[in-house]
Amino acid sequence: MRIAMWELGHGRIAQSPSPLRALASTSSVSPSHTTTRKERRDVPILSVTGAGEKYSRVVADDLPTLVSCRNPADAFFRPLSPRTVAASSSIRVRLLPLFSFIRSPSSLLTHAIVTVPFPAATESELTMAMDQEQSHKSHRSHKAGASAKKKNKKGNSEEDGKNKNPKAFAFNSAVKAKRLQSRAAEKEQRRLHVPTIDRSTGEQPPFVVVVQGPPKVGKSLLIKCLVKHYTKHNLSEVRGPITVVSGKSRRVQFIECPNDINGMIDAAKIADLALMLVDGSYGFEMETFEFLNVLQNHGFPKVMGVLTHIDKFKDVKKLRKTKQRLKHRFWTEIRDGAKLFYLSGLIHGKYPKRETHNLARFISVMKTQQLSWRSSHPYILVDRFEDVTPPERVHANMKCDRNITLYGYLRGSNMKRGTKVHITGVGDFALTGVASLADPCPLPSSGKKKGLRDKEKLFYAPMSGLGELLYDKDAVYVNINDHLVQFSKVDEETGSSGKGKPNDVGVTLVKTLQQTKYSIDEKLEQSFINLFSRKKPPASDNGHAKGNVPDGQHHDGHSGGHVSILEEDANHSGDEVSEDDEAGKNNLTGDSDSDGFDEGNDYATDDDLEDDEQMNPFSHDLNEEVELHNGRLRRKVTSSSFGNNDHLQDSGDDLQEFDDDSDNDDVHDDKLHSSSESSEGDDDLNSGDEADHSSKWKESLLARAMSRKNGNLMQLVYGPSLPVLSTTSRDADDSSENDEEFFMPKGERTKNLGDNLSGDNLNAEDSSKFTNTHLKDWSDEDLIKSVRDRFVTGDWSKAAQRGEGEGMGDDGTVFGDFEDLETGEVFKDIPGDNNNGGSKNIIKGNDPEMEERRLKKLALRAKFDAQYPFIMLLVSHCAFLLIISL
Ligand SMILES: Nc1nc2c(ncn2[C@@H]2O[C@H](COP(=O)(O)OP(=O)(O)OP(=O)(O)O)[C@@H](O)[C@H]2O)c(=O)[nH]1
Numbered sequence: 029m030r031i032a033m034w035e036l037g038h039g040r041i042a043q044s045p046s047p048l049r050a051l052a053s054t055s056s057v058s059p060s061h062t063t064t065r066k067e068r069r070d071v072p073i074l075s076v077t078g079a080g081e082k083y084s085r086v087v088a089d090d091l092p093t094l095v096s097c098r099n100p101a102d103a104f105f106r107p108l109s110p111r112t113v114a115a116s117s118s119i120r121v122r123l124l125p126l127f128s129f130i131r132s133p134s135s136l137l138t139h140a141i142v143t144v145p146f147p148a149a150t151e152s153e154l155t156m157a158m159d160q161e162q163s164h165k166s167h168r169s170h171k172a173g174a175s176a177k178k179k180n181k182k183g184n185s186e187e188d189g190k191n192k193n194p195k196a197f198a199f200n201s202a203v204k205a206k207r208l209q210s211r212a213a214e215k216e217q218r219r220l221h222v223p224t225i226d227r228s229t230g231e232q233p234p235f236v237v238v239v240q241g242p243p244k245v246g247k248s249l250l251i252k253c254l255v256k257h258y259t260k261h262n263l264s265e266v267r268g269p270i271t272v273v274s275g276k277s278r279r280v281q282f283i284e285c286p287n288d289i290n291g292m293i294d295a296a297k298i299a300d301l302a303l304m305l306v307d308g309s310y311g312f313e314m315e316t317f318e319f320l321n322v323l324q325n326h327g328f329p330k331v332m333g334v335l336t337h338i339d340k341f342k343d344v345k346k347l348r349k350t351k352q353r354l355k356h357r358f359w360t361e362i363r364d365g366a367k368l369f370y371l372s373g374l375i376h377g378k379y380p381k382r383e384t385h386n387l388a389r390f391i392s393v394m395k396t397q398q399l400s401w402r403s404s405h406p407y408i409l410v411d412r413f414e415d416v417t418p419p420e421r422v423h424a425n426m427k428c429d430r431n432i433t434l435y436g437y438l439r440g441s442n443m444k445r446g447t448k449v450h451i452t453g454v455g456d457f458a459l460t461g462v463a464s465l466a467d468p469c470p471l472p473s474s475g476k477k478k479g480l481r482d483k484e485k486l487f488y489a490p491m492s493g494l495g496e497l498l499y500d501k502d503a504v505y506v507n508i509n510d511h512l513v514q515f516s517k518v519d520e521e522t523g524s525s526g527k528g529k530p531n532d533v534g535v536t537l538v539k540t541l542q543q544t545k546y547s548i549d550e551k552l553e554q555s556f557i558n559l560f561s562r563k564k565p566p567a568s569d570n571g572h573a574k575g576n577v578p579d580g581q582h583h584d585g586h587s588g589g590h591v592s593i594l595e596e597d598a599n600h601s602g603d604e605v606s607e608d609d610e611a612g613k614n615n616l617t618g619d620s621d622s623d624g625f626d627e628g629n630d631y632a633t634d635d636d637l638e639d640d641e642q643m644n645p646f647s648h649d650l651n652e653e654v655e656l657h658n659g660r661l662r663r664k665v666t667s668s669s670f671g672n673n674d675h676l677q678d679s680g681d682d683l684q685e686f687d688d689d690s691d692n693d694d695v696h697d698d699k700l701h702s703s704s705e706s707s708e709g710d711d712d713l714n715s716g717d718e719a720d721h722s723s724k725w726k727e728s729l730l731a732r733a734m735s736r737k738n739g740n741l742m743q744l745v746y747g748p749s750l751p752v753l754s755t756t757s758r759d760a761d762d763s764s765e766n767d768e769e770f771f772m773p774k775g776e777r778t779k780n781l782g783d784n785l786s787g788d789n790l791n792a793e794d795s796s797k798f799t800n801t802h803l804k805d806w807s808d809e810d811l812i813k814s815v816r817d818r819f820v821t822g823d824w825s826k827a828a829q830r831g832e833g834e835g836m837g838d839d840g841t842v843f844g845d846f847e848d849l850e851t852g853e854v855f856k857d858i859p860g861d862n863n864n865g866g867s868k869n870i871i872k873g874n875d876p877e878m879e880e881r882r883l884k885k886l887a888l889r890a891k892f893d894a895q896y897p898f899i900m901l902l903v904s905h906c907a908f909l910l911i912i913s914l
Pocket of ligand 1: 241242243244245246247248249250287336337338339340371372373374377
């Protein structure tokens with residue numbers, strides 16, 4: 029028998045005289061004795077299938093004609109040496125596509141490899157083979173020239189290395205060994221995942237990438253750079269989802285996550301990948317942790333950190349150290365090995381192309397594995413919507429029910445007509461219909477494309493105006509280049525408009541319309557009337573504001589100078605701020621408790637928070653510290669258990685170099701000083717209650733969410749609702765105290781009342797809203813009896829007498845004695861004379877004690893007026909306003 033073993037290689041076909049027997053039996057190489065015309069009894073025939081189209085058949089015949097390809101003349105085969113065969117129990121038959129074979133024989137050994145199990149040769153066969161092995165003359169080695177030098181150098185260094193360190197390839201450090209071991213184990217684990225059933229059919233909807241980070245960290249800029257990378261188009265503004273084609277069969281949808289808690293929750297629900305931007309020069313801010321916590325509760329998608337602003341470091345060593353620290357901090361929060369990307373700075377106002385490219389590549393090749401909940405529930409990320417209500421209906425009634433059409437990619441499962449849908453932040457609605465539309469951003473591979481300039485349609489951003497069309501709520505705009513328009517803004521800026529002619533009124537009008545950014549409706553919606561002057565959060569000399577910061581300043585960079593009435597009236601009053609400030613430490617947990625927002629809220633209750641806490645993996649004691657940094661309030665994260673403070677200190681040192689440049693030494697020194705103060709404060713608090721700290725930063729979520737509650741006009745005018753204390757508990761001795769309260773400034777009075785609130789006197793009367801917490805139980809017989817006499821018709825005197833006899837004070841107080849606070853006169857009720865159907869006889873009382881009290885009150889009032897003259901002014905002003913509005 030003859031051997032049939034070949035390896036594709038350089039050279040020509042040669043015959044192997046080896047008598048070894050080849051047995052090939054794998055899925056791709058199978059022995060066959062009947063498939064060729066050239067079969068001979070004593071020669072096995074290999075039929076190789078599955079290694080590529082061109083190699084559907086490789087036939088081993090008699091040795092001189094080994095292979096039958098489409099064009100056998102192109103094939104070069106070389107028999108294996110018997111030594112190779114003897115060394116292993118299997119031979120590798122390497123196959124590669126014919127075209128590359130022809131073009132570049134040198135790349136022969138790079139392609140498909142088929143391993144053929146091969147029985148070990150017997151000893152006699154082996155010796156015979158060895159005898160007959162051909163000896164080849166080796167190549168002449170170069171003695172001079174570049175290659176000889178190279179070879180010498182390599183040889184020497186290898187030898188040197190081996191001599192110097194015989195354990196060169198063993199582990200030197202246990203830590204390194206452990207790391208490598210765990211890495212290998214992790215890789216192995218990653219390979220072994222439970223197979224998931226891919227139920228998706230057809231084209232996949234775009235991969236949603238949420239870009240999140242604190243204000244001014246560079247979110248918009250990153251999206252712009254990525255979009256530019258993918259589409260070669262400049263994005264002027266980031267609004268709504270932006271869909272781009274990122275590969276042959278992949279689309280990506282970018283969304284910028286708003287910096288409020290509701291926005292974060294919405295974004296967490298749909299994110300497939302979260303890019304969490306962190307200002308490297310400043311450190312972690314609360315927004316990052318808030319979002320991580322929200323992600324935890326919505327199913328953790330893929331998360332990648334991106335460090336920006338690291339160009340602000342001048343010292344390379346410190347930069348490296350900071351990077352390390354931030355990386356480990358990030359790993360602690362997410363998992364070891366979580367990817368953290370560095371964007372080294374700006375070039376011409378953009379992130380470097382190379383780094384953007386790398387990041388884009390990461391996003392493009394990232395494996396997608398949909399969360400199971402999402403894959404079994406239909407959901408849509410709306411990228412455009414239209415109000416399709418008939419205009420005449422709107423004209424007749426502005427507040428009529430509207431019909432809205434929402435556009436977006438359907439994800440998860442199918443959606444049926446009539447299904448109830450929930451629109452986040454709006455409510456539940458019934459679907460009138462669902463229709464499938466043409467893909468606005470088709471994949472390059474998919475079907476035929478229609479319409480104008482289809483070639484360039486690799487993106488879809490209806491809200492951002494990428495491309496030429498911009499979809500608004502109720503209109504579609506076509507962008508026309510400036511040079512094609514007569515009334516361009518450029519003209520105005522350069523002052524070359526109209527060739528020296530004065531501007532026409534119409535032209536000016538159109539131009540002003542062009543410049544409007546927001547519609548009147550939107551402006552009205554955002555505008556507020558300021559009834560009261562707003563107290564600013566007290567800032568220390570160095571501009572370091574610590575305390576409870578009113579919302580809207582640090583969360584929303586766009587809010588500008590808007591000051592909402594709510595903030596004035598909500599319990600985040602200036603008084604509280606100043607108290608916190610005096611305490612020298614802001615702890616939002618305390619604030620949120622004292623706020624007493626406990627009614628009519630849709631947000632998580634304290635119980636919920638506790639539950640969350642148990643599930644919360646971020647058990648490091650995070651604290652929030654609000655400080656003014658670069659003219660902006662930022663919510664720094666401090667953690668005593670983690671070395672974050674050190675880091676901030678370090679980065680602070682580093683930033684000092686910049687501060688020095690701008691003659692700002694004092695600010696920096698004070699900053700460091702106060703931050704150390706604050707950490708002392710932290711320690712104090714920590715010693716108080718260790719267990720609470722894990723969720724303290726989380727509780728601030730509640731406080732901030734609550735502070736966004738809509739304002740209550742009633743509360744605004746009359747102040748927060750006061751508890752109605754029962755008349756029985758009101759002693760005469762307390763009257764002077766109450767008088768004092770009456771003349772107290774608003775903040776202090778409510779605070780005192782808040783202190784006095786106990787379980788019994790919580791039944792505050794508030795006519796402005798309906799609360800079902802204090803509803804009486806009308807199934808109670810006694811309660812029914814107590815009001816029964818109110819419905820009795822007939823002789824009221826008896827009822828009145830009975831009430832008196834029983835000592836019931838309820839009605840008595842309504843029609844009973846009263847005192848005129850202004851004059852001090854006392855009017856007394858004389859029961860018995862009821863001839864006028866319940867009218868009362870009132871006599872004037874004139875008591876010296878009363879007179880004394882009256883004088884005391886007048887004195888108090890005069891004192892108060894002297895102290896707070898503006899309040900009186902304000903009150904009269906309010907009264908005037910109210911009269912006008914009535
Ligand atoms: N030096 C430096 N500046 C940066 C870097 N990244 C962003 N910026 C600048 O930071 C500023 C804010 O960038 P934006 O993209 O508007 O930040 P944003 O997070 O979208 O801001 P908001 O939408 O207001 O929350 C811009 O002026 C950027 O040029 C960076 O890595 N280094």
